[in-house]
Amino acid sequence: MTPETATALAIVIPMVAAPLIGLLDRQPNLRESVTLATAGLLFATVTSLLLDVMAGAQPSVTLIETLPGLPIRLEVEPLGMTFAAVASFLWIVNSIYSIGYMRGHNEKNQTRFYICFALAICGTMGVAFAGNMLTLFIFYEVLTLSTYPLVTHKGDRKAVMAGRTYLGILLCTSIGLQLVAVIWTWTATGTLDFREGGILAGSVEGPEVGILLFLYMYGIGKAALMPVHRWLPAAMVAPTPVSALLHAVAVVKAGVFSVVKVVVYIFGLDFLNAAENTSWLLYMAAATILIGSIIALRQDNLKRRLAYSTVSQLSYIVLGAMLATKWGIVGSSLHLVMHAFGKITLFFCAGAIMVASHKTEVSQMRGIGRTMPLTTVGFLIGSLSIIGLPPFGGMWGKWFLLLGSFDAGQLAMVAVLILGTILNILYLMPIPFHGFFSKPDVAVAGHHHQEGIHEAPIPCLIAITVTSLGCLALFFFSEPAYEMLLRIVTP
Amino acid sequence: MIEAHLPALQVVLPLIAAPLCVLLRHAGLVWLFATLVTWASLAVAIALLQQVLAGGVIVYELGGWEPPWGIELRIDEANAFVLVIVASIAAVVMPFAKRSVADEVEADKIYLFYSMYLLCLTGLLGIAITGDAFNLFVFLEISSLSSYVLIALGKDRRALHAAYQYLILGTIGATFYLIGVGFLYIATGTLNMVDLAERIPQVQDLQSVHAAIAFILIGIGLKAAVFPLHLWLPNAYCYAPSVVTAFLAATATKVSIYVLLRVFFTVFGADFTFGVVPMTAILMLLGGAGMLVGSLVAIFQTNAKRLLAYSSIAQIGYMVLGLAIGSVTGVSAAIVHLFNHAMMKGGLFLVLGCIVFRSGSTLVRDLAGVGKSMPLTSAAFVVGGLSLIGVPLTTGFISKWVLIEAALEEGYWYAAVLVVFSSLLAIAYVWRVVEVAYFQEPSREVAALREAPMILLAPTWLLILANIYFGVDTSVTLGVAEQAARTLIGAGP
Numbered sequence: 001m002t003p004e005t006a007t008a009l010a011i012v013i014p015m016v017a018a019p020l021i022g023l024l025d026r027q028p029n030l031r032e033s034v035t036l037a038t039a040g041l042l043f044a045t046v047t048s049l050l051l052d053v054m055a056g057a058q059p060s061v062t063l064i065e066t067l068p069g070l071p072i073r074l075e076v077e078p079l080g081m082t083f084a085a086v087a088s089f090l091w092i093v094n095s096i097y098s099i100g101y102m103r104g105h106n107e108k109n110q111t112r113f114y115i116c117f118a119l120a121i122c123g124t125m126g127v128a129f130a131g132n133m134l135t136l137f138i139f140y141e142v143l144t145l146s147t148y149p150l151v152t153h154k155g156d157r158k159a160v161m162a163g164r165t166y167l168g169i170l171l172c173t174s175i176g177l178q179l180v181a182v183i184w185t186w187t188a189t190g191t192l193d194f195r196e197g198g199i200l201a202g203s204v205e206g207p208e209v210g211i212l213l214f215l216y217m218y219g220i221g222k223a224a225l226m227p228v229h230r231w232l233p234a235a236m237v238a239p240t241p242v243s244a245l246l247h248a249v250a251v252v253k254a255g256v257f258s259v260v261k262v263v264v265y266i267f268g269l270d271f272l273n274a275a276e277n278t279s280w281l282l283y284m285a286a287a288t289i290l291i292g293s294i295i296a297l298r299q300d301n302l303k304r305r306l307a308y309s310t311v312s313q314l315s316y317i318v319l320g321a322m323l324a325t326k327w328g329i330v331g332s333s334l335h336l337v338m339h340a341f342g343k344i345t346l347f348f349c350a351g352a353i354m355v356a357s358h359k360t361e362v363s364q365m366r367g368i369g370r371t372m373p374l375t376t377v378g379f380l381i382g383s384l385s386i387i388g389l390p391p392f393g394g395m396w397g398k399w400f401l402l403l404g405s406f407d408a409g410q411l412a413m414v415a416v417l418i419l420g421t422i423l424n425i426l427y428l429m430p431i432p433f434h435g436f437f438s439k440p441d442v443a444v445a446g447h448h449h450q451e452g453i454h455e456a457p458i459p460c461l462i463a464i465t466v467t468s469l470g471c472l473a474l475f476f477f478s479e480p481a482y483e484m485l486l487r488i489v490t491p
Numbered sequence: 492m493i494e495a496h497l498p499a500l501q502v503v504l505p506l507i508a509a510p511l512c513v514l515l516r517h518a519g520l521v522w523l524f525a526t527l528v529t530w531a532s533l534a535v536a537i538a539l540l541q542q543v544l545a546g547g548v549i550v551y552e553l554g555g556w557e558p559p560w561g562i563e564l565r566i567d568e569a570n571a572f573v574l575v576i577v578a579s580i581a582a583v584v585m586p587f588a589k590r591s592v593a594d595e596v597e598a599d600k601i602y603l604f605y606s607m608y609l610l611c612l613t614g615l616l617g618i619a620i621t622g623d624a625f626n627l628f629v630f631l632e633i634s635s636l637s638s639y640v641l642i643a644l645g646k647d648r649r650a651l652h653a654a655y656q657y658l659i660l661g662t663i664g665a666t667f668y669l670i671g672v673g674f675l676y677i678a679t680g681t682l683n684m685v686d687l688a689e690r691i692p693q694v695q696d697l698q699s700v701h702a703a704i705a706f707i708l709i710g711i712g713l714k715a716a717v718f719p720l721h722l723w724l725p726n727a728y729c730y731a732p733s734v735v736t737a738f739l740a741a742t743a744t745k746v747s748i749y750v751l752l753r754v755f756f757t758v759f760g761a762d763f764t765f766g767v768v769p770m771t772a773i774l775m776l777l778g779g780a781g782m783l784v785g786s787l788v789a790i791f792q793t794n795a796k797r798l799l800a801y802s803s804i805a806q807i808g809y810m811v812l813g814l815a816i817g818s819v820t821g822v823s824a825a826i827v828h829l830f831n832h833a834m835m836k837g838g839l840f841l842v843l844g845c846i847v848f849r850s851g852s853t854l855v856r857d858l859a860g861v862g863k864s865m866p867l868t869s870a871a872f873v874v875g876g877l878s879l880i881g882v883p884l885t886t887g888f889i890s891k892w893v894l895i896e897a898a899l900e901e902g903y904w905y906a907a908v909l910v911v912f913s914s915l916l917a918i919a920y921v922w923r924v925v926e927v928a929y930f931q932e933p934s935r936e937v938a939a940l941r942e943a944p945m946i947l948l949a950p951t952w953l954l955i956l957a958n959i960y961f962g963v964d965t966s967v968t969l970g971v972a973e974q975a976a977r978t979l980i981g982a983g984p
Contacts, residue, residue: 066965067892068973138883145882152930160930164922171918175881176911183892183907187899 003052003059006045007074007129010084013042014122018115025111032099035114039092042121046081046088053081054484060131070192072138075131077194078484079264079333083257084128086340087250091121093463094245097348100459101241104355112149113239117246119146124250127257133182133192133266136258137174140222143254144170150242151235158237165234170221173228178219181212185266194261198268209267210277216262217281222255223318226288229311236303240351243303248310248343253336256317260332263321264488272324282322286416288315293423300361302350305427306343312420313339313386319413320401326489328404333485335397338385338474342394345382345467346428349375352456352464362431367440369432371454376435378464383428385471388421393474396482494542498551498564501535501574501620502630504528505613512606518598525605526585529578529612536578536616540571544971548978550622558623558683565622565684569975572826573619573749576833580741581612583837587950588734591844595646595732604644608738611637615746624672624758625682627750628665631714634746635661638739642731653726660713660723667710674703675758687758695763704768707754715747717811718781721804728800733844736796740803741837745829748810752825755814756979765817774815779909781808786916790923795846795853798920799839802879805913806832812906813894820897822976823969827893830968831878831886834961838954839875842868845943845951850936855924860933864940867948869928871955876921878958881914885962889969 001009017038024031052059053076060075076084098117102110123146126139144167152163186192188203204212221228235247263272272278292312299305313335320332352375353359353368369376385392388399398417405413455461493500508528512521543549543566551564566574588608596604614634621627639661643654676682678699679690694700709720716724724744728736755764764770785805792798806828813825843853845868850857862869878885891914898906942948961968 064963066963067889068965068969072963141883145877155930160926164926167922168918171880171882172915175914175918179891180895180907180911183895184899187896 001048003049003057003076004061006049007059007076008061008063009045010042010049010088010125010129011074011122013038013045014118014125018118018122021114021118022111028110031111031114032095035095035098035118036092038118039088039095042125043088043092046084049076050081050085053078054480056487062131067134070132070134070186072135073131074126074129074135075194076129078487079257079260080128080130082333082337082481082485083253084125086337087121087124087128087253090245090249090340090344090467093466094241094344096459097244097351097463098241100457100463101351101355102239104457104460105239107153107239109153113153116146116149117242120150120246120250122146124254127254130194130261132194133185133262136261137178137182140178140254140258141174143222143251144174147235147242147246147251150246151238153239153242154237162234162237166231169228169231173219173221176219177215181215181219184212184215194265196265198264198266198271200267201271207277209275210280213267213278213281216266217259217318220255220258220262222251223259224252224255224288224311224314225284225318226291226311229288229292232311233304233307236301236307240303240347240354243307244344244347244351247307248347249340252310252314253340256314256321256332256336259318260321260329260336263324264329269324269329269489278322282319282410282413285315285319285322286413288312289319289416289420290423293420293427297423297427300363302353302360302362302365302431303347305362306346306350309386309424309427310343312423313343316397316401316417316420319416320404323404323408323410323413325404325408327400327407329489330482330485331397331400331402331404333488334400334478334482337478337481338393338397338471341467341470341474342382342385342392345378345464345471346386348460348464348467349379349382352460355460356454356456365431366434366438369435370440371452372456373453374455374461375464376432378468379435380432381468381471383432386428387424391475392471393478394471395475396478494538496551497535497539497542498549498566498620499553501532501539502564502613502617504532504535505609505616509606509609509613512602512609516602518593518601521602521605522585522589522592525609528609529582529585532612532616533575533578533582536571536574539566540575540971543568543571544974559681559686562626563622563683563685564620566620567975567978568971569752569826569979570619570749572971572975573746573829574616576745576830577612577615577619577742580738580833580837581608583950583953584734584738584841587737587841587844587947590944590946591734591848592732594848595734596644600644604641604732607637607640610634611641611738615742618746619749622684623682624675624684624687628669628672631665631668634743635665635714638735638743641735641739642727644735645730645732647730649726650730653723653730657723657727660720664710664713664720667706667713669710671703671706671710674699674706678703684753684758688760691759691763695767701768704754704759704764704770708751708773711747711750711754712777715744715751716804716807717777718784718804718808719777721781721785721807724804725797725800728803728840729794729797733840733847737837737840737844740799740840741833744803744807745833748807748814748825748829752814752822752979756822761817761980771815771817774811775903775906778808778811778815779906781805781811782909782913783916786913786920789920790916792920793855795855795858795924796840796843798855798924799836799843802917802920803832803836805917806836806879808913809890809894809910812910813897816897816901816903816906817980818897818901819973819976819980820893820900822979823972824890824893824897826975827965827969827972828890830972831890831958831961834886834954834957835875835878838951838958839872839879841947841951841954842872842875845871845947848943848947849940855927857934857937858924858928859931860928860937861940862929863933864937865942868943868951871948871951872928873925874955875958876925878962880917880921883962884959886958886968887962889962889965893969
C-alpha cells in the first residue's frame, strides 16, 4: 500500500463503514463488530503512514477538483498525522467503551448512533489530512453536521434545544465568519494551499490582517474561544461516548487543530509576529482559560464541569499558537495530544459512574471511590495529567507552552498558565479526593446506595484502563511525537 | 439534416404536442405522450448545448426568413444552458406527475393539465431560445397564460385567487416589457436583439431608451419575482398543484432572470446598463433587500410550501446580486445559481409533493413526526435544505462561494456580508421544519402514514442527489456558466 492510497483510505474506510452499519440494523453484534473492525483498520492505515511521515514524507492525493483551481486535496503533514493517529486510536478505545455504555444504558437508535459516529470520524480524518483550506472547511462542516444527530440523540425537548445551540453557533460561525475568511484569502492570494511560512505575506496588510485573523479565529467555532464556546456545554446532553471522543477529542481538537494550521500555514509565524493589532487574540485566549476554569469550578454537573474545563484547556492551544514562536507551536501541538488522552479518560469515568450508579452531579459522588475504585483511580490519573504533573503526559504540553511564553517575553501569559493550573487543581482534584476520603452522603445516595464494589460494565473499564495507561506512557514516550512536531516550525 | 433544425424543434415539439394531448384525452395516454415529448425536448436541449460548446453560437432563421424580417433563434452558451435547465426539470418532473396529478387534479381535467404543461414548457423554452425581442414577448405570454391555468387547477379553492392575482400582476409585467420593447423599436427600428445591440449606442442619450430599460426591468422583474415585485409568488406557489409548484419554481423565475441577463448584456450592453444607467446600485439594492426580506419572512411561515416560496424570493436575490456585480465571476455566479437553485427548489417542492400525496397537508405543524413515518422523504428534505443553506458538498455551497468571491473581488463588502447573513437565516427556516419533522411526536394520522411510492421518490431523490453531485463535480455547471458569462459580457458593443 503506497502512502497515497493509505491517505485516501483514511477517509474512505469510515465513509464505507457508515452504510454498512446501517445495513446491519437488526444484528447488533455484527453491527458492533463492523464498528470495531473499521476502527482497527483505520488505525492500522493511519499508523502505516506514521513511519513515512516521521521520515519526512508528505504524501498527498487529489480527490476531485470542485472549484476551478481549488481541488479537494489531502496532504499528510506532521501535525495532521499526530491528530489523525490520536483520533483513530481513541476511536478504537471509544468503540469498546460505547458498546458497554450504550447497552448498559439501553439507549435507543443505536444504529443511527454508530452511523453518525463513523461519519464524524470520516470528517475528523478529512480535517486532519486536509491539503488546503477548502478541504479543511468541507470536512469541518461534515463533522458539524454528522455530530448533530448525536447531540440530539435523546430527542427530548432539552436535547433539541441543545442541538439548536450546537448547530446554531457552529454553523453561524463557520458560514458567517470562516467561509468569508477563506474566500477572502482565496481572492487576495489566489491559493488556499497550506504552505510553510504562510500564504498571506504580501497580499494582505495593515488593519486587514487583524480583521482576517478575527474572522478565522471566531469562524473556527470548534476551538470554543469565548464568547463562542456555548455550544460545548450544550453538547453535553449527548450520550457520554459522544462527549468523550467527539467533544473532548475529535470535534474540539479539529477546532484547535484548524487554529494551529491557519496560524502556521496560512498566516505564517513571521508574518503574524510582524503584524500589528493581532495581540488581542492572545488576551482573549488567556481570558478564556481563566473564565472557563472559574465557571468549571461552579458546575455541579460533572459533564458540564468537564466541558468548561475543555473550553479552558482548548484556549491553552490557541494561546500557544498565538504566541507565534517555535516553542509555542510545539507546546500547542503536544497539548492537543495530551489533553485528548486526559480528557477522554475523565469522560469515560464520568460515563462509567453514570451507568453504574446513575450519578451525574459532583455533590453526589462523595465516597464513590469505595464502590468504584478502578474508575476513581482512572479519574485521578486523568486529572493529574490535565493538571500537568509528572509522570503523566500532560506535563509536556504545559512545559513547552511555558517555555514558549518566556521565549516570546510574555510574562503575563506565564502568570495565566500558572493560575490556570491552580484552578485546574481546584476543580478536578476534589472529585477523586472526596471519592476516596469522604463518607458517602446517605441522604443523596438514598436507595441507590450499595455496599461493596459495584463497577461499570467491563468494556467501560477496559477503555478507562487503556487511556489512563496512555496518559502515563505519553510521559515516557513522547520523544518521537516531539521530534516529528518540531518539523512544523523548523523545516 | 435534423441537427440543423434542432433549434426549431426545441420549440415546435412541445408546441405541437400540446393540442395533440387534447385530442388524445385519455389520462394515462396523455401522460405517456407528454412524458415522451419532455424527454425528447431534453435530448434536443442537450444536443444543442453540445453543439454550442463545440461550435459556438447557432443562428437559425425561422422559416428561412432572414432577419430583420424573419424571426431569428440565436443560441449561445447562456441560453443553451437555460434550455437544458428548463428541459431537464420538465423531464424529471413528469414521472412524478402521473400519480401526483391524478391525486390533486380532477380526473376530467388531467388531459388539459398536460396540455397546459407542454404549452408552458413551449413558452419557457421559446423565451430562452429566441433572438427577437418581440418574439420573446409572445413566448412570455404563452408561458404566462398556461401557468395561470396550471395554478388555478390546484385543489384548494384559494388557488383561483392566487392564479387571478398572478394573472393581473403577470399581465402588467408582460405589458411593461412590451412597452419597453416598443420604445426601443421607435428609437432603433428593429426588434432583432443583435441589431438592437448595434443601434442602441447611437441613440443611448434618448429619453425613450432610458425609459425602455426601466420598463423592461420592472416588467421582467415582476415575472422573475424580484423583490419588491414578488407579491404574486407566495400564493401562486402555495396553492398550485405540487407538480406545478416544483416545475414553475425551478424554471419560470430562472428564465426571467435569464431575460434580464440577455437584455442588459446583449441588447443594451454592459456599458449602457452599468455605465449610463446606475443599474448596479438599483439591482444591488433590490437583490440585497430580497435576500434579507425573503429569508426573514420565510422563518415565520406556517406552511412549508409558502416557506420555500419566500426562500425562493431570497434566492432570486442572489441571482440579481450576481447580475448587479456584473463581472465575469458575478454573472457566472448568477448563471450557475440558475441551475443550482433549480435543483434545490425542484427537489424540495417535490418532497412536499410526496408529503401532500400521503397526508394532504404542508402546514409545518402537520409535519410533526413525519421523519419517522416517511424517512426517505424527510431525509430528502434535509439534504435539499442543507443545499439551500449552502453547506459544503452541495450545489448551494458552490453558488455561495462564487457569489461571495465575485463580491469580494470587486470590493462589495456589504454584498458579501448580506449573502452570508441571508444563509444564516436559511439555517433558521430550514431547521424549523427539520426539528418539527424529527423531534415532535407524530399525531395519530402522521404516525399511520406510509412512505411515498417509489415513482414519487425516484424523481425527488434524483433532483436531491443532483444537489450533491453538482456540489462536488462542478466542471460542467460552473464551466458552462463561466463560458456563458464571458459570452454575455463580451457580446456587448
